[in-house]
Amino acid sequence: MQGLADGYFVIPYTIGNFLANEIRTSSINTSLPEFEQAENEVRDRINKLLSVKGNQSVESFHRRLGKIMWDYCGMSRNADGLSKARKMIQALREEFYRDVFVPGTDKEYNPEVEKALRVADFIELGELMCVDALTRNESCGGHFREEYQEEGGEAKRDDENYAFVSAWQFNGMDSDPILHKEELIFENVELKTRSYK
Amino acid sequence: MKVTLKIWRQSGNDKKGQFVEYKLDNVKKEMSFLEMLDVLNEQLIQKKEQPVAFEHDCREGICGTCNMVINGFPHGPQQGTTTCQLHMRHFKDGDTIWIEPFRAKAFPIIRDLVVDRAAFDRIIQAGGYVSVNTGQAQDANAIPIQKEIVSEAFDAAACIGCGACVAACPNASAMLFVSAKVSHLSMLPQGKVEAKKRAQAMVKQMDEEGFGRCSNVTACEAECPKGISVANIARLNREYLGSVFTSEVNA
Numbered sequence: 002m003q004g005l006a007d008g009y010f011v012i013p014y015t016i017g018n019f020l021a022n023e024i025r026t027s028s029i030n031t032s033l034p035e036f037e038q039a040e041n042e043v044r045d046r047i048n049k050l051l052s053v054k055g056n057q058s059v060e061s062f063h064r065r066l067g068k069i070m071w072d073y074c075g076m077s078r079n080a081d082g083l084s085k086a087r088k089m090i091q092a093l094r095e096e097f098y099r100d101v102f103v104p105g106t107d108k109e110y111n112p113e114v115e116k117a118l119r120v121a122d123f124i125e126l127g128e129l130m131c132v133d134a135l136t137r138n139e140s141c142g143g144h145f146r147e148e149y150q151e152e153g154g155e156a157k158r159d160d161e162n163y164a165f166v167s168a169w170q171f172n173g174m175d176s177d178p179i180l181h182k183e184e185l186i187f188e189n190v191e192l193k194t195r196s197y198k
Numbered sequence: 199m200k201v202t203l204k205i206w207r208q209s210g211n212d213k214k215g216q217f218v219e220y221k222l223d224n225v226k227k228e229m230s231f232l233e234m235l236d237v238l239n240e241q242l243i244q245k246k247e248q249p250v251a252f253e254h255d256c257r258e259g260i261c262g263t264c265n266m267v268i269n270g271f272p273h274g275p276q277q278g279t280t281t282c283q284l285h286m287r288h289f290k291d292g293d294t295i296w297i298e299p300f301r302a303k304a305f306p307i308i309r310d311l312v313v314d315r316a317a318f319d320r321i322i323q324a325g326g327y328v329s330v331n332t333g334q335a336q337d338a339n340a341i342p343i344q345k346e347i348v349s350e351a352f353d354a355a356a357c358i359g360c361g362a363c364v365a366a367c368p369n370a371s372a373m374l375f376v377s378a379k380v381s382h383l384s385m386l387p388q389g390k391v392e393a394k395k396r397a398q399a400m401v402k403q404m405d406e407e408g409f410g411r412c413s414n415v416t417a418c419e420a421e422c423p424k425g426i427s428v429a430n431i432a433r434l435n436r437e438y439l440g441s442v443f444t445s446e447v448n449a
Contacts, residue, residue, distance in 0.1 A: 021331075058240055058243040058244065060236070060239075060240055060243070061240075102243060102246065104243060104246065104247070104248050104249065105248055109209070109210075109309070110210075110251060110308050110309040110312065112249075112251055113243070113249060
């Protein structure tokens with residue numbers, strides 16, 4: 002999966018250049034309203050998770066989410082499965098905030114708090130992946146929408162309608178995210194169907 | 199299989215620690231050692247108890263975080279592997295397994311099996327780098343280097359900075375770690391430029407962090423999950439002495 006995530010390769014090159022320009026920037030003051038706001042938001046999130054005091058471990062939610070993603074949002078997926086997965090993840094999220102158990106406090110080294118924050122993120126991201134896959138009515142990249150295939154079973158891309166990158170804007174936990182299209186414009190190459198035959 | 203675990207529990211560096219016994223009766227031999235601890239932690243959480251804190255990240259033997267002393271051996275009794283690469287099939291049904299953190303003055307305990315290895319980071323910051331402009335990495339074949347040198351430098355570069363050498367050493371010396379970093383860089387042309395300054399700076403930082411002196415016990419090499427050779431320590435000594443007697447300008 003690391004190999005598929007472009008950031009793994011791109012970041013080492015870009016971050017060095019970025020930091021080189023920041024080398025004379027002295028440490029940034031933390032008594033700024035932006036810092037305070039971010040700190041309060043994180044503290045609220047942590048307190049929210051610690052105060053649930055439910056009966057199920059963070060790990061158990063992570064595994065259940067993984068199973069949903071594996072079954073319905075894997076390399077090969079279809080609209081029925083994705084819609085079902087989205088509902089299942091929403092139900093899982095509701096259960097998570099109602100019945101998760103995070104031991105310990107926020108005043109100590111507590112890997113379970115960290116894990117809970119991550120799994121909370123994964124639940125949101127998992128749902129977004131289903132939403133994103135549902136809006137893309139084509140088979141593109143490493144992902145195969147079963148409804149969109151050539152006669153021989155090859156992936157069927159739709160460059161006319163989907164030659165864009167989807168950038169999703171968070172719009173609150175219970176609202177649909179907002180789609181921003183980043184058009185893919187090719188100046189020197191023409192789009193062709195990839196064939197391994 | 200069933201195992202009895204005796205795990206060191208300590209809530210902080212200034213708190214008193216103790217071994218606590220746990221019994222696990224649903225361990226599969228296919229599990230890695232860390233997966234076995236995951237099972238234990240899941241059970242502890244079910245009982246609303248505090249899980250055992252241990253560090254882990256890649257779980258494939260390259261990140262160097264899954265540090266613990268198992269039955270007296272850093273990373274366990276198996277040679278040339280990290281804890282995450284140790285599997286329960288190497289233990290017998292009914293075994294009692296003792297698990298402790300890496301113990302060294304320079305590695306204060308954060309919690310249970312987690313120690314603070316920032317001392318290693320500070321040693322690297324003191325000199326474990328080459329000064330180059332940022333940008334795209336140079337093409338690997340642009341500077342021809344003899345195969346023997348490349349291989350030796352690469353062997354030294356295999357060090358993952360886990361600290362097993364410190365945990366294995368009766369003096370808690372960090373010489374194997376520091377020597378691996380100094381060797382790997384000073385053998386290559388890119389690292390030769392700052393070699394003298396580097397040897398001085400890294401040794402100075404190592405001493406300041408409170409690591410012990412090397413007395414050639416070589417337990418570090420025996421316990422190193424990456425098989426780093428103590429020949430690197432000889433090279434560090436030569437680099438360090440050479441840097442004392444000659445100046446950077448004449449290099």
